[in-house]
């Protein structure tokens with residue numbers, strides 16, 4: 371059971387995952403860790419290497435199933451690259467039994483575009499998770515189309531919550547900015563760890579020591595943020611002695627051309643790219 375679920379994941383029917391790459395794979399790990407019966411999981415991904423296929427089989431997860439052999443899927447989860455949507459949607463459509471919900475994690479691809487490739491009136495949830503879903507520490511922004519019933523939304527919610535926190539949105543237009551903040555966000559944090567290590571080397575540390583210090587600092591700060599009731603601002607102030615070393619660093623990072631405007635530009639670039647991917 372994950373920190374966010376209230377019991378084993380019991381979807382009431384098979385879950386078909388189309389695209390088991392980095393994000394689809396993270397979602398599947400979250401479902402299995404959340405108690406999903408592996409016999410209810412099926413993976414469609416023609417590019418799966420033989421060892422990955424064998425590993426799924428050992429865990430009891432079906433791969434490359436014929437749609438006729440999956441009785442009434444409860445959900446079809448689409449996790450291919452946005453550029454593959456035209457190829458993958460007809461595959462998804464073949465698994466969409468009446469009553470099934472399609473959950474797409476594709477950046478940029480709108481619910482209208484998805485619905486156009488599915489049987490009339492199909493239920494579509496558009497979601498933007500992130501890779502910490504693999505350890506039940508992800509966060510997802512999601513929006514349900516008008517065709518989605520409360521029961522289908524509850525199933526999508528349970529599937530996404532197996533990976534962590536879920537924020538439901540009323541406005542699909544917000545999902546591009548969600549992508550810019552939290553979908554892509556883990557990459558910014560990993561870059562921070564990389565850049566901090568590089569800066570440590572430039573300040574005179576051996577590379578391996580700088581790498582260990584930077585990694586442990588990002589991990590520790592993240593965990594403190596998780597456990598503390600304080601705001602990020604208060605936690606930052608707690609590190610900052612008057613006229614001390616942190617204040618010297620923050621004078622650089624909080625300058626007019628510092629971290630905040632840089633991150634604003636980065637998130638805007640990701641948000642714009644998400645809108646472009648809509649085509």
Ligand SMILES: NC(=O)C1=CN([C@@H]2O[C@H](COP(=O)(O)OP(=O)(O)OC[C@H]3O[C@@H](n4cnc5c(N)ncnc54)[C@H](OP(=O)(O)O)[C@@H]3O)[C@@H](O)[C@H]2O)C=CC1
Pocket residue numbers: 388389390391392393394395414415416417418449450451452454457458461475476477498499500501553554
């Ligand atoms: N990575 C992330 O952090 C996040 C990604 N996303 C979204 O998730 C989606 C997947 O991204 P990501 O996991 O990074 O990409 P990956 O390339 O790692 O995964 C996509 C998988 O889909 C497979 N695939 C390609 N075509 C088909 C097809 N027709 N049918 C079934 N499977 C197919 C690919 O195989 P092959 O490699 O052989 O082409 C690959 O294994 C994207 O739409 C992205 O926007 C959303 C949130 C976060």
Ligand SMILES: O=C(O)[C@@H]1CCC=N1
Pocket residue numbers: 477549553554
């Ligand atoms: O880079 C991307 O396009 C995907 C979407 C969010 C994270 N990865």
